[in-house]
Amino acid sequence: MQVRLERRRQQKWWYAAVTPVVAVLGALLAGAVFLAIEGFAPLTVYRALVEASFTTDFGITDSLANATPLVLTGLAAGVAFRMNLFNIGAEGQLYVGAIFGSWAGIAVAPELPGVLAVAVVLVCSALGGVVWALPMAAFRAYLGTSEIITSLMLSFVALYLMRYLIFGSGSYWRDPEVTNFPQGKKIAASAELPYFGQYQTHLGLVVVVAVAVLIWALIRFTSVGYDMNVVGSSPAAARYAGIPAGRVVLVALLLSGALGGLAGGVEVAGRAHALDPNGLELGLGYSGIVVAALARYNPFGIIVVAVLLGGLRNAGLALQSLPGERVPVEVSLMLQGAILLFAIGAEVFVRNRLRIVRRGPAVAT
């Protein structure tokens, strides 16, 4: 008997919906094993997790606030990944976006009325993402350098650049009036994304949903999206059709970088209100990879998955204070990692079907 994978010729539409559900269930099951080994009751922990994130109004709005940047980092990964371009550096693009965005919030925004002040922060942050993605994108498009390596390495450079600006120097971004623990200068109040009432959720949520719709429309309705599909699926066909593959790769990676940078801007204008390393170093860029993979790169799927993972992150803290059971905060990150593994595993079964073949003794081939 032999187990064989055979490539499917046609993928049914509902695979896209079933796969993530199966992946999440699988991850919860695997997580339950670890929780049980550690002596926790898995069902209690999971119930607490859902209750903390998705049952109370504060829980739900906190989850949405966590989901907001994840939509953008998910889109950043998704736009590139669907072309088999693996920009895994949204983390770094987010930091540089935050540096650019907070500069605009401090230097430019005070002069401007509300809407423009917010807009200039967001545009500058996207620009920061583009700047940071440019070396990766250009090297990949015209020299064939692996974008995986360059984007990842540049993320560390961005991380230490941001830390240096606040902790290591008397830079423009650092608030000179705070003398104890170094902090970033506050951006202008007019540049902050307004909160919805007393909740943590801010207007950025609307912005990111609009961006997701725009990305979907770009892919579906414009020749840019069409060219991206062709270049991503078949470089030979792109050449045949006269589509300039290098330029399309460049544009796709810069777009990916802009989305990562915008995530930084939304965090600065929405939650941190300053270049605040402690408030920004949350691994949002890397989590975007999970979001994109689980959503199978679909912009609307990314919104749904971002809310799910946002809730999971939000629940991490709540779990720690679970009465009687001190569940470590890392459980939520472990589950996130498990979800990615299961999502990638499930992809194999979407593309292929499993067949069990009975056969006689092996024949030399």
Next chain:
Amino acid sequence: MTLVQQHFALVPTMIAVDNLLLFRAQRNRRTSRVTAAADLKALASRLGFEIDVTATVAAMSVGERQRLELLRALDADPEVLLLDEPTAVLTDAEADRFLAVIRRLAEDGRAVVLITHRLREVVVAADRVAVLRNGIVVSPPAPVGSRTRATLAHEMVGAGLPPVGRTSTSTGRRVVEITDLRAGRLTVDRLVVNAGEVLGVAGVDGNGQAELELALTSLVTPDSGTIEVGGADVCGLHPRQRVACGIAYIPSDRAARALVGSMRCDDNLALGRTTWRIRRDPSAGARMAAWSIKGAPHHLARSLSGGNAQKLVAARELHGDPRVVVACQPTRGLDPAAATQLRQSLLAFADRGGAVLWIAAELDELLEVADRIVVAFHGRLSESFLPPFDRRSVGLALGGGE
């Protein structure tokens, strides 16, 4: 048991010998490259092929790759040999030699299954024949006996092929004019294709046809010379300007280049023809139906069979009244019904005043469809042959002889 597939199963970045060793390793018989190279050469000479054992597969022409596939399969010294369209890109003489080899293999006590559209091969080489149509065995295995090509063709297509004949509709108006062209191995002093004409380019694969194909479609820039289409020089243009210049193109490697398998059929109909705003052509379904393509606009292109995929390519390329069609092996490996339909569409295009440049390795087909034939040999084109074609003199030109 060894299978030779119609689509190549070679590693493009590896040299010929390494592709052989790749399969030997599986049989736990590791050998040195030197030994393997000698084996490969010996095998090739036994078959009457020539092969450069140190060439990378990527640098080989389609014909050379096919030959390597055959050699690799025979290297395993198999008891059962499954051959799927093994001679598709070989010339008659090469195919005959190959058929003689598999006869010998059969007489040594091996079983050979030959899947082929070439009826001549069945009559010449097979002991028994089964006929399949649309996945159904319409004629169970039985001795070939007195069956001829005509009776087999009748069984294959059912009702029978509508007759295809070509009476020249050439108007004498030049559509394509190539002068002093040099591109890689190819040298063309002068080549003209007129409106309403089907010009066949015959020849063993790898004699400069690929260069002609790529230069005509702006995929490579020639070293020197001019290619005029409709009076304008198209040399060195960007490939995306090809459609605007009125050049339709059915490439030889259609699966890899002419379609994007992971995209929908209607999106594939827009390949090379997009404006900034994509509206899916609502007539895509009607266009596909007009070509009797079995599939819907929203199906992925990779779900189409070979014949339907090629019809989709032709439906796109012949749309919008191009001046000239560059058709490279357009019926290679297709089922007879699809091949006939494609042939008729290209001839109808010429009847309407289009120019057709038809590159094919299979001579029989060109003799049937072309108004005029030139033969490519070692990068040069022969004088034109005109109907009624003298099979022997064309065949002689294929071998480069007087």
